[in-house]
Amino acid sequence: MDYKDTIDLQNIPQHVAFIMDGNGRWAKKQGQHRLFGHAAGVESVKEVIKTAREIGISFLTMYAFSTENWSRPSEEVEGLMNLLVEAITNEVDEMHQNGVRLLTIGDIKGLPGNCYDSLMAAMERTKDNQNLTLVLALNYSARQEILEAAKKLTELVQDGSKSLDQIQEQDFAQLLQTKDIPDPELLIRTSGECRISNFLLWQLSYTELYFTETHWPDFRRDALLEAICAYQKRERRFGMVSEQIKKA
Numbered sequence: 321m322d323y324k325d326t327i328d329l330q331n332i333p334q335h336v337a338f339i340m341d342g343n344g345r346w347a348k349k350q351g352q353h354r355l356f357g358h359a360a361g362v363e364s365v366k367e368v369i370k371t372a373r374e375i376g377i378s379f380l381t382m383y384a385f386s387t388e389n390w391s392r393p394s395e396e397v398e399g400l401m402n403l404l405v406e407a408i409t410n411e412v413d414e415m416h417q418n419g420v421r422l423l424t425i426g427d428i429k430g431l432p433g434n435c436y437d438s439l440m441a442a443m444e445r446t447k448d449n450q451n452l453t454l455v456l457a458l459n460y461s462a463r464q465e466i467l468e469a470a471k472k473l474t475e476l477v478q479d480g481s482k483s484l485d486q487i488q489e490q491d492f493a494q495l496l497q498t499k500d501i502p503d504p505e506l507l508i509r510t511s512g513e514c515r516i517s518n519f520l521l522w523q524l525s526y527t528e529l530y531f532t533e534t535h536w537p538d539f540r541r542d543a544l545l546e547a548i549c550a551y552q553k554r555e556r557r558f559g560m561v562s563e564q565i566k567k568a
């Protein structure tokens with residue numbers, strides 16, 4: 321059976337966000353070094369992008385490195401940064417051919433120079449692509465993102481370009497790094513942990529949360545289709561009652 325037959329292609333979430341967790345545990349289980357798990361995780365990213373294109377998801381946001389991840393052993397941090405450059409270098413041609421646009425959120429200026437340069441070059445090259453947008457969260461902290469937006473808004477109020485009593489939620493959202501990106505309908509976190517770990521705190525307000533025991537390196541096509549299927553069984557009420565949703 322193809323899992324694709326179990327999903328409704330008319331009800332595909334436009335934006336799916338991922339907390340790609342469990343690379344380390346996956347590697348340890350097979351007696352390997354953590355970096356072996358991260359490398360296998362890159363294959364999952366590629367397969368998820370491919371499947372997303374196949375079923376028509378327009379935006380994928382992937383949490384690849386949090387500001388908290390700097391606290392890991394330096395050899396792991398270094399290994400992750402090298403893997404990032406390697407993945408971008410190896411994949412940018414195919415991404416471009418497939419019409420994938422690359423964006424980032426997080427403070428990428430805080431990454432090593434070669435990471436920053438390869439990301440900037442890949443973003444410039446793919447900027448007009450329209451099939452799918454891949455947003456990589458790198459050196460990302462949701463609290464930091466919200467704090468920066470609050471500071472910018474304060475400046476706009478102080479210099480008189482915005483008046484305090486007219487500020488709407490949309491004005492704030494436009495100052496986040498995700499401006500122009502729709503909020504995710506679905507968040508998937510792999511590897512059993514049921515927490516948000518400082519990811520997209522504003523944007524996830526009404527997102528469906530899906531947690532799976534599967535470690536990220538094992539999260540491939542069928543796992544994504546299964547998550548979409550579970551999402552499609554949910555009733556998104558947005559504060560209303562069930563009868564109102566069914567009528568609509």
Ligand code: IPE
Pocket residue numbers: 340341342343344345346384385389400511536
């Ligand atoms: C996710 O896997 C990758 C990153 C956070 C960069 P982990 O490295 O967190 O794997 P576990 O959670 O230790 O198994």
Ligand code: IPE
Pocket residue numbers: 339340341342383384385386389513515517
């Ligand atoms: C969250 O995973 C960050 C990324 C996936 C990049 P972590 O493994 O760092 O999260 P915690 O420490 O378990 O909350």
Ligand code: MG
Pocket residue numbers: 341342343
């Ligand atoms: Mg983890």
